[in-house]
Structures are given as C-alpha cells and as structure tokens.
Amino acid sequence: MKLINYFKNIFLGLWHLMQGMYITLLNMCRPKVTEQYPENRGTYEYGERFRALLTMPHDEENHHKCIACGMCMNSCPNGTIQVIAKTETDPVTGKPKRVLDKHLYNLGSCIFCGLCVAACPTGAIRFTNHFEHAVFTKERLLLQLNRPGSSQAAKPAPAPKPAPAAAAATTERAETKTA
Numbered sequence: 001m002k003l004i005n006y007f008k009n010i011f012l013g014l015w016h017l018m019q020g021m022y023i024t025l026l027n028m029c030r031p032k033v034t035e036q037y038p039e040n041r042g043t044y045e046y047g048e049r050f051r052a053l054l055t056m057p058h059d060e061e062n063h064h065k066c067i068a069c070g071m072c073m074n075s076c077p078n079g080t081i082q083v084i085a086k087t088e089t090d091p092v093t094g095k096p097k098r099v100l101d102k103h104l105y106n107l108g109s110c111i112f113c114g115l116c117v118a119a120c121p122t123g124a125i126r127f128t129n130h131f132e133h134a135v136f137t138k139e140r141l142l143l144q145l146n147r148p149g150s151s152q153a154a155k156p157a158p159a160p161k162p163a164p165a166a167a168a169a170t171t172e173r174a175e176t177k178t179a
Contacts (some may be wrong), residue, residue: 019109051112052131054081054105056145064150065124068100072116072125080110100146105134108141 046052046161058064060175068085084102103125117126125145135141 046129050129050131051114051127053107053112053128053133054102054116054125054145055128057126058147058150060148062147064100064146064152065101065122066100066146067122067152068098071119075115075119077113078109078111081116082106088120091162099152100170103145105143105145106141107143108138125131155157 017068037044056066068083070083070085073079073081073083082102082104083100084104085098086101087096088099090097112127114127133141
C-alpha cells in the first residue's frame, strides 16, 4: 500500500510540474504588456476615479469656490487638511463673513480616501492625476491649496424685485397706453 502511494505521489508531482512548465511556456510566447513608465509618462491614461493630488481650482481672475466652512477638514480621518479662516465684514450687507485665509494640505499624511472632496458643499477641491510626489524633505509635502491673494468667487447680486404696488401700477400704465 505504501509503495503504491509513493509512486502515485511521484506521478502527481511530475504532473503538476508539467502543468506549471506548460503555463510558463505559454506566457513566454505572449506579447509583453509591461508599461515603460518614464518613457510613456505623457501618454499614460489613468482611471476615471484615480486620486493622486488634492487641488483647489482657480479661474482666470484668481477666484475659487471655497467658502471656508471647514467640512473638508472635519471629514478628513487623519487631519491632513487644515482650513484657516478670518472674519471680514461684507461691504454690501455689513454683516461679518468668514473668508478663507489659508487652505493647508499635508500630502505626506493623506490616505487619498476622497472624503474631503465628497464633503465639500461647493466643489471647491478635487483630486488630479498628478502622482509624482517624490521630494527630499517632508516640508515640501506641506501645500497651500489657495493661491496668495485669491478670494472667493464673487457672485453677482440678484436684481431687486419691484414692490407689488409698483408692479401693479406699471402694468396699469402699460394697459392704458395700448388702449
């Protein structure tokens, strides 16, 4: 009995070895699919949901959408984002208003979870595909997302609505002129 099991194990071992050799030979004949990273840097296509670097887009006039609410800072699980805001008085209404002073981002401790982008009510921050973050010192991984001198995008003030009595009077005048 033991002798039969001995030869059976030898035969199974050789059979599995041949299966492995067959798979190896098949893969040797297939074309290579290795990406040559430094050479194809500009042509490489990333996935749609790839997260690499957090940014705050600015328009031509150096405005951004951040309202300094701190939702991104509160949703970050490891404290990567720090929102520093100051209070200014709004020249139109005269009420105090929070204005973004600095939006700091520690790239070295970011886990790229995307919770900050999902929590932002205005869509002021987003991830880009730039993934090369090699630096020599940790201080270079501390980024300020808002540009110096930038401000929140100025929204045009809504036109004041006419009073109901004035609106009725203008419609009566228009009706008398047409008649």
